[in-house]
Amino acid sequence: MRIGEPAARAGTTTRTLRYYEARGLLPARRGENGYRTYDESDLKLLRQIRTLRDFGFDLEETRPFVECLRAGHPEGDSCPASLAVYRRKLAELDALIAELGSRTDQDRSAVGDSRGRTAEVRTGRAGTVIKTAGVDEVTDADFAAEVLGSERPVLVQFTADWCGPCRQLVPVLGAIAVEEAERLRIVQIDVDRNPGTPIAYNVLSTPTLMVFRDGEPVKSMVGARPRRRLLEELADVL
Numbered sequence: 001m002r003i004g005e006p007a008a009r010a011g012t013t014t015r016t017l018r019y020y021e022a023r024g025l026l027p028a029r030r031g032e033n034g035y036r037t038y039d040e041s042d043l044k045l046l047r048q049i050r051t052l053r054d055f056g057f058d059l060e061e062t063r064p065f066v067e068c069l070r071a072g073h074p075e076g077d078s079c080p081a082s083l084a085v086y087r088r089k090l091a092e093l094d095a096l097i098a099e100l101g102s103r104t105d106q107d108r109s110a111v112g113d114s115r116g117r118t119a120e121v122r123t124g125r126a127g128t129v130i131k132t133a134g135v136d137e138v139t140d141a142d143f144a145a146e147v148l149g150s151e152r153p154v155l156v157q158f159t160a161d162w163c164g165p166c167r168q169l170v171p172v173l174g175a176i177a178v179e180e181a182e183r184l185r186i187v188q189i190d191v192d193r194n195p196g197t198p199i200a201y202n203v204l205s206t207p208t209l210m211v212f213r214d215g216e217p218v219k220s221m222v223g224a225r226p227r228r229r230l231l232e233e234l235a236d237v238l
Helices: 004-010 014-022 040-054 059-070 080-110 143-148 164-179 196-200 227-237
Strands: 135-137 154-159 185-190 208-213 216-222
Touching (some): 164 227, 208 227
Parallel strands (some): 154 185
């Protein structure tokens, strides 16, 4: 592929590709005619970088994910170094949630409500579903009671322990769970351990995000997305 094709397919610019190449994140290959050439593996690297950047990762923080893919792993977050970056980002979210919880406590105290809200982020190891405070786990057995019977709209993340994009959504869902706690409940369900619910709602990919209101699915989204975009997509159902 010439430089314009991977840039267009990844939704970026040729200038950005040249910058990534200069930073050592993309290979510097040229054909006999002197033009830069790329293949599908390069496109996968580029998409990994763009996805992480959309989620607020610094460019240098994408390097362990790129190196993991280059080493032949199917996902960029399959290696210890990239998982360490995830955990560091989750720790940053932990601090943000703690700050938001503290401010919430202060606000509630001012109006005489002493309950407050606190949050804690728990990270899983490779091969486990990473969970975050404010995002409950549901099963086939309690889905009807916890989701269909909820008075608030419920955002359900259909996830799996092998799903890299699902892990990328963890800090996003954790932040929204705190910010929109009065208007929205967020839960996750493991599709491997609970196959009945995904089949019932024709869930074919992970992560799938589905909003339920008054016992009915009213919106469905497939794939990870950054916080701002997700909030924009949820605006019409909140």
